[in-house]
Amino acid sequence: MDIMLELGEELLSSGAEVNRVEDTLCRIGFAYGAKKVNVFVITSSIVMTVIFSDDEELTCTRRIMRSVSTNLSRLEQLNNLSRICNEHTPDIGEVKARLKEITTHKPTRFFEYTGSILASGAFAVFFGGTIFDGIAAAFFGAIICLLSRIFAPVCPNRVFYYFSTAFLVGIGISITASLITLLHSDKIMIGDIMLLIPGIAITNSIRDMLIGDTLSGTMRFIESLIWAVAIAGGFMLAIAVTGRIAL
Amino acid sequence: MIIIQQLITAMLGSLGFALIFHVSKKYLISAAFGGFVCWGVYLLAAEFLSGFFFAPFVAAVVSTLYSEISARCFKAPTTVFLIPSVIPLIPGSSLYYAMHYAVSGDYLQFKSFGTQTALVAFGMAVGISLVSGIFAVVFRTIRVKHAMPDK
Numbered sequence: 001m002d003i004m005l006e007l008g009e010e011l012l013s014s015g016a017e018v019n020r021v022e023d024t025l026c027r028i029g030f031a032y033g034a035k036k037v038n039v040f041v042i043t044s045s046i047v048m049t050v051i052f053s054d055d056e057e058l059t060c061t062r063r064i065m066r067s068v069s070t071n072l073s074r075l076e077q078l079n080n081l082s083r084i085c086n087e088h089t090p091d092i093g094e095v096k097a098r099l100k101e102i103t104t105h106k107p108t109r110f111f112e113y114t115g116s117i118l119a120s121g122a123f124a125v126f127f128g129g130t131i132f133d134g135i136a137a138a139f140f141g142a143i144i145c146l147l148s149r150i151f152a153p154v155c156p157n158r159v160f161y162y163f164s165t166a167f168l169v170g171i172g173i174s175i176t177a178s179l180i181t182l183l184h185s186d187k188i189m190i191g192d193i194m195l196l197i198p199g200i201a202i203t204n205s206i207r208d209m210l211i212g213d214t215l216s217g218t219m220r221f222i223e224s225l226i227w228a229v230a231i232a233g234g235f236m237l238a239i240a241v242t243g244r245i246a247l
Numbered sequence: 248m249i250i251i252q253q254l255i256t257a258m259l260g261s262l263g264f265a266l267i268f269h270v271s272k273k274y275l276i277s278a279a280f281g282g283f284v285c286w287g288v289y290l291l292a293a294e295f296l297s298g299f300f301f302a303p304f305v306a307a308v309v310s311t312l313y314s315e316i317s318a319r320c321f322k323a324p325t326t327v328f329l330i331p332s333v334i335p336l337i338p339g340s341s342l343y344y345a346m347h348y349a350v351s352g353d354y355l356q357f358k359s360f361g362t363q364t365a366l367v368a369f370g371m372a373v374g375i376s377l378v379s380g381i382f383a384v385v386f387r388t389i390r391v392k393h394a395m396p397d398k
Contacts, residue, residue: 015268015326072327073271079324111266119263119334126256127340190343194260195267199337199368200330206372211380232346239350 003095004028005062008039008046010103011078015070015200018042018208018216024082031086042216043223070200077102109149116145116195124191133184136176137191140169144195162230166196170238178242189235196231198224250290257286257335265331274327277317281332285310289336299366303336307374310336315382325379333375338367 004025011021022039029037029050036051049059081098084090120141125134147165169192177185201224208217261282262275270278289306296302314328345360 016324017326020324070268070330072265072324072330073269076271076323076327111269115263115266115268117263119260119267122256122259122263123339126253126260126335186343186347190340193343194334194337194339197337197339197342199334199339202368203333203337203372203375206369207376207379210372210376228342232342232349235343236346236350239347 003092003099005046005048005060007078007082007099008041008048009062009064010099011075012041012043012046012064014074014078015072016075016078017204018213019211021046024079028082028085031089043219074102113142113145116141120144120191120195122191123194124187127187127190129184129187129191130182132182133187134191136173136183137188140173140188140192141195143172144169144192159226159230162196162227163234166231166234167238168234170235171242174238174242193231193235198227202228253290254283254286258283261285261331261334264334268330270327270331271323274317274321274323277321278328278331281310281313281317281328282335284313285332286335299363300370303367303370304374306336307333307371308378311375311378315378325382329375333371336367336371338364341367 007028008021008025011024012018016024018041021041025039025041025046025048026037029039029048033053034050035053036049038049040047044064046062046064047059048061049057051057078099081095081102084098085095117138121134121138124137125131129137144165147168148161151161151165170189173185173188173192177183177188201220205217205220205224208214208220210217258279262279265275265278285306288309289302292302292305296305310332311325311329314325314332317328318325341360341363345357345364348354348356348360
């Protein structure tokens with residue numbers, strides 16, 4: 001039971017959709033001989049009741065405080081683990097060891113930096129910037145990545161984090177662009193907005209709603225809207241402060 | 248020229264996001280190629296369809312199909328391919344301009360860019376849900392035939 005919740009929590013916080021988590025937990029429950037499994041997952045909590053064949057009934061809940069940090073290779077490994085559980089039903093100790101192995105494996109920071117640099121640079125050019133805009137955006141992309149490392153754990157919540165990051169980066173971009181007239185501050189900002197924006201979360205939430213998980217969809221939707229507003233607000237304030245409200 | 252430039256940067260951008268989201272190395276190339284496919288389809292669709300809803304919709308449908316198929320080929324979750332693939336569709340630029348006009352007090356422009364942002368996001372989401380919904384139904388029926396434990 002505990003392991004299953006642990007697995008569910010990990011799945012959820014590496015960016016799995018709600019109905020994937022429900023489905024996975026259900027299937028593992030059946031694989032381990034449950035007669036009935038009731039799972040209810042929303043983005044911040046998991047509730048699960050399992051009825052075994054001898055009419056023993058167990059209920060557990062788990063509050064999820066961690067915010068989602070999308071980690072697709074972890075998601076994939078967890079998915080593999082649950083597939084193994086379904087097919088071979090290994091004993092609890094082994095599953096526990098495997099789970100621990102997956103979750104303690106820290107991803108290398110190097111890829112995050114490379115990714116941020118590549119993504120922000122590429123999108124600045126993608127939306128019509130010049131090569132130089134791309135380079136500048138890539139530089140600020142690296143800064144965003146750095147900020148997310150040192151800043152995010154200190155911030156009381158995501159809204160504050162997004163707002164302040166957007167503000168700092170916005171100021172940086174505006175100043176750089178006014179010093180070097182060759183650069184277009186709007187294209188650089190677009191490139192870096194792409195990094196911050198919770199586009200995936202918004203898309204996922206609309207998808208959740210359309211699939212039928214209206215509750216979690218709504219929660220995630222509102223949450224990401226607030227984030228988007230925070231990001232936009234941070235950049236707006238930065239633009240207003242540096243007084244470059246001109247295209 | 249600008250098309251080639253966009254296709255290449257879309258691919259690089261997808262690759263970048265794939266790296267940020269820690270996609271395993273063996274899937275990186277196919278995830279990046281998803282971004283290429285996605286934007287290619289979008290440009291093609293934008294030639295024939297007007298409005299901000301249908302082109303992202305078509306592009307999302309094709310990229311979801313692409314991701315579902317590669318997920319089945321590689322035996323990995325669909326999300327691994329889907330998220331990097333649809334990244335180029337995210338309306339980052341119209342969101343920026345909406346915000347920009349909101350600051351400068353041009354509410355007419357703000358409205359038009361804001362609506363555009365919302366429509367693109369909605370089109371993407373509908374496209375993705377449609378295809379993944381169909382896939383879910385198809386695979387559920389297959390699985391039921393293979394006898395699931397009775398519920």
